[in-house]
Amino acid sequence: MEDLLLKDYVDRRALERIQLERMRATLERVYANVPFYKQAFDEKGVKPSDLHTLKDLSKFPFTMKKDLREHYPFGLLAVDQKDIVRIHASSGTTGKPTVVCYTRNDINAWAETVARSLQMCGLTDNDLIQVGYGYGLFTGGLGLHYGAERLGCSVIPASGGATEKQIMLIRDFNVNAICCTPSFFVHMMEEAEKLGVDLKQTKLRVGIFGAEPWTEEMRDMIEKKSGIHAHDIFGLSEIMGPGVSCDCECHNGLHVFEDHYYPEIIDPDTGEVKEPGEEGELVFTNLTKEGMPLIRYRTRDISCLHYETCECGRTLVRMEKVRRRSDDMLIIRGVNVFPTQVESVLLGIEGVQPYYQLVVSRTKAMDELEVKVEVTPEMISDEVSKLEKMRAVIGGKIKQIIGITAKITLVEPGKIERTAGKAKRVIDLRQ
Ligand code: DLL
DSSP states (O other): HHHHHHTTTOOHHHHHHHHHHHHHHHHHHHHHHOHHEEEHHHHHHHOGOOOOOOGGGSOOOOHHHHHHHHHHTTOOOOSOOGGGEEEEEEEESSSSEEEEEEEEHHHHHHHHHHHHHHHTTTTOOTTTEEOOOOSSSHHHHHHHHHHHHHHTTTEHHHHOOOOOHHHHHHHTTTTEEEEEHHHHHHHHHHHHHHOOOOGGGOOOOEEEEEEOOOOOHHHHHHHHOOOOOOEEEEEETTTTTTEEEOOOOOSSSSEEEHHHHHHEOTTTTTBOOOOOTTTEEEEEEEOOOOOOOOOEEEEEEEOOOOOOOOOTTTOOOEOOOOOGGGGEEEEEEEEEEOHHHHHHTTTTTEEEEEEEEEEEEETTTTEEEEEEEEEEEHHHHHHHHHHHHHHHHHHHHHHHHHHHOEHHHHOOOOOSSSSSSOOOEEEEOOO
């Protein structure tokens, strides 16, 4: 695996030369082969030959999710359909899914970046890994699967769901690493406890969690309760799938595999490129993808980029943990609220379980926020005054952090829906 490791420590000037070469080639390919990009570049009055430095990318137009929808399913292909060997799609909440297509080289590049991610989490070809992301149109399952095989791990394609079976496999097969959504792992921890399985007594030592926002408080809670090291893996199907970036043992942001995916941070309102260290919307450009390369794809994810070399020695840029999406934002009585703000409040409170939901409603033009949160069985059987005190503490902290008064509803364990995939944290009844 030596060759893979070296790519994470490359001199930045050498890296930038490779990026520029690959960016120019990608712009040329899409301009020549994808009518959508030919038209978009022409409308902006730019040609691939206008790219002289990496910064020149800002002259080129953005790609949005709606562009993929409008060219459903195969309108943005940059190669012949016969060269496509895999098709994935991400389920939209409304309308048609967004479809993404891969050539054989794309599948290889993807497996490489996932293998590098797993290596960052401390895995080697000696490890046995259980893939608990869904297999199917979702990129999580097959993405992690190919990457883990590429690293030489032994892979268990468990897919999502069947929580009890997942726990049996972890225990009986001596699994060392698990990947799934953080919310699904929290559910596994709960089930393990019910089944009398102490995860700390198993061989499980690493978790690779992603596909949804999760907080540092959640990482702490998972690590303490299960005794594993919890890593954050990020990605999106439009650009490739999991493994666009991942955090190393320093947990100081996620290293972006910049030799394949070029990141920018923009102001979501003006589209202007922001300086390193400034917060804004993440935008990615594919540098090596053949099947359906995207130029300046707007992710809606909010983060910022840090270019200083990490303490681990990797030179790859770090993106801060994605805590929120710009379209995940709730506006309640004019105040911006993100589910992860509520998560970070809740997980610091004794007696609270990591299951919660934000319910927003409107009565007589007035927005109401209800935070439903599960408490431990001990809390439920305790005196009413204790529960009242807890409600007041949670309400007070939420008011302090987000500035609005929320109705706090404490519910019994098991009352909030468990999911094997991405958790549903918000129910907005106003729409
Ligand atoms: O969720 C790919 C993936 C699978 C990533 C498995 C990691 C692990 P999509 O379904 O297209 O792809 O959703 C992409 O999910 O734009 C983010 O909003 C969110 N997301 C993904 N990873 C993280 C993460 C997969 N680590 C969208 N932290 C992205 C926060 C994440 N949000």
